[in-house]
Amino acid sequence: MPQQPPVRSTSTPPPRRDASMSLLTNIMEHSLDDGYAEATARRGETGRSRLPRTTRARAVFAVGLVVAAVVLTLGAAQTQYSAPTLAKERQELINRIGTETRGTDQLQKNVDSLRGQVEAQQRDALPRHGEDDADLMGLLAGATAVTGPGVQLVVDDAKEASTGSGSAPRESSGFSDTGRVRDRDLQRVVNGLWQSGAEAVSINGQRLTALSAIRAAGAAILVDNKPLVPPYTVLAIGDGQRLSTSFQDSPDGQYLHVLQQNYGIRSSISVQREVRLPAAPSVAVRIAMPVPGGGPSGAADTGKGNK
Numbered sequence: 001m002p003q004q005p006p007v008r009s010t011s012t013p014p015p016r017r018d019a020s021m022s023l024l025t026n027i028m029e030h031s032l033d034d035g036y037a038e039a040t041a042r043r044g045e046t047g048r049s050r051l052p053r054t055t056r057a058r059a060v061f062a063v064g065l066v067v068a069a070v071v072l073t074l075g076a077a078q079t080q081y082s083a084p085t086l087a088k089e090r091q092e093l094i095n096r097i098g099t100e101t102r103g104t105d106q107l108q109k110n111v112d113s114l115r116g117q118v119e120a121q122q123r124d125a126l127p128r129h130g131e132d133d134a135d136l137m138g139l140l141a142g143a144t145a146v147t148g149p150g151v152q153l154v155v156d157d158a159k160e161a162s163t164g165s166g167s168a169p170r171e172s173s174g175f176s177d178t179g180r181v182r183d184r185d186l187q188r189v190v191n192g193l194w195q196s197g198a199e200a201v202s203i204n205g206q207r208l209t210a211l212s213a214i215r216a217a218g219a220a221i222l223v224d225n226k227p228l229v230p231p232y233t234v235l236a237i238g239d240g241q242r243l244s245t246s247f248q249d250s251p252d253g254q255y256l257h258v259l260q261q262n263y264g265i266r267s268s269i270s271v272q273r274e275v276r277l278p279a280a281p282s283v284a285v286r287i288a289m290p291v292p293g294g295g296p297s298g299a300a301d302t303g304k305g306n307k
Contacts, residue, residue: 119143119279142209142280146200149240150275151247155189155256156231157181158264179263181230183216185256186223189234190214192252197243198236200277204228207280224281231266240271 137143158179190208193201201208206223213224220227236243247253248269259265 115281140199142200142207145277145279146237147274147276148199148237150198150235150237150272151193151240151244151269152272152275153189153193153234153236153247153269154231154267155181155185155234156266158266160264179265180219181221181232181265183214183221185259185265186221186232186234187214188252188255192247192250192255193234193236193243195252196238196246196250198238200237202235202277204233205278207278209280212280235272235275235277237275237277240273244269244271 160179186203190201190203203214203223206226206228208223213222215222217227220229221232222228248257256265256267260267
């Protein structure tokens with residue numbers, strides 16, 4: 001009788017009761033990462049200590065330590081040795097700076113004294129040559145300090161730079177930072193005050209004359225090559241109320257008003273009962289030259305150029 005082949009069960013084995021805990025089972029069975037296990041095996045082969053094990057290697061290692069210690073010791077000794085020398089050189093430099101500064105201050109005092117003597121001689125010489133209005137000439141030339149009623153005009157940069165919009169005085173000039181006061185702004189302000197009847201003008205204590213120049217050097221504004229910082233305080237001597245009204249109604253006053261509206265540039269003008277302006281640092285004739293041997297009313301030679 002032929003044997004029947006064994007009947008295979010088609011039913012799947014029942015799931016393990018801990019199948020849902022496979023992650024925990026894996027952690028328990030493999031508590032040490034394979035990389036750590038490999039590193040541990042290597043350390044077991046080479047030993048726990050990484051120091052050289054042979055006598056020759058130990059000798060080389062000891063020599064290296066000695067050399068490193070010697071280098072560190074020499075560096076510390078050199079630093080300690082050179083410290084007094086550096087301190088002495090530093091003190092000598094400080095003393096030299098102090099000496100040069102005192103010398104510069106003394107030279108400035110001499111310049112101021114000589115300038116005062118020249119101004120006194122100019123005032124004495126003008127009346128002897130038939131000039132009865134020497135004071136007026138000194139006022140107009142900026143050679144003497146003056147005081148009187150006038151106005152104070154303060155111009156300052158905007159709190160934050162503004163790009164502006166529409167038709168504006170600066171649109172054709174290519175200014176990128178329109179919130180800052182520029183040299184041409186101060187030029188227009190000063191020219192507007194002159195045209196409005198100002199008799200004398202200064203910016204931040206710098207007296208302006210017919211030869212003064214307002215220029216820009218990078219972001220700085222120079223008046224007669226002296227840098228100024230905002231806010232710019234412009235003082236002008238004249239009939240205070242009339243000068244203020246005339247300037248604000250002038251094209252230059254309107255220009256300043258447009259800058260204030262469009263770009264946030266701050267400005268304020270006030271009438272002052274008394275304004276004090278210093279004399280210009282130096283007043284020199286650059287073109288006209290007196291004719292040698294000429295009298296008080298002699299003609300001036302203007303063809304010799306700038307000397």
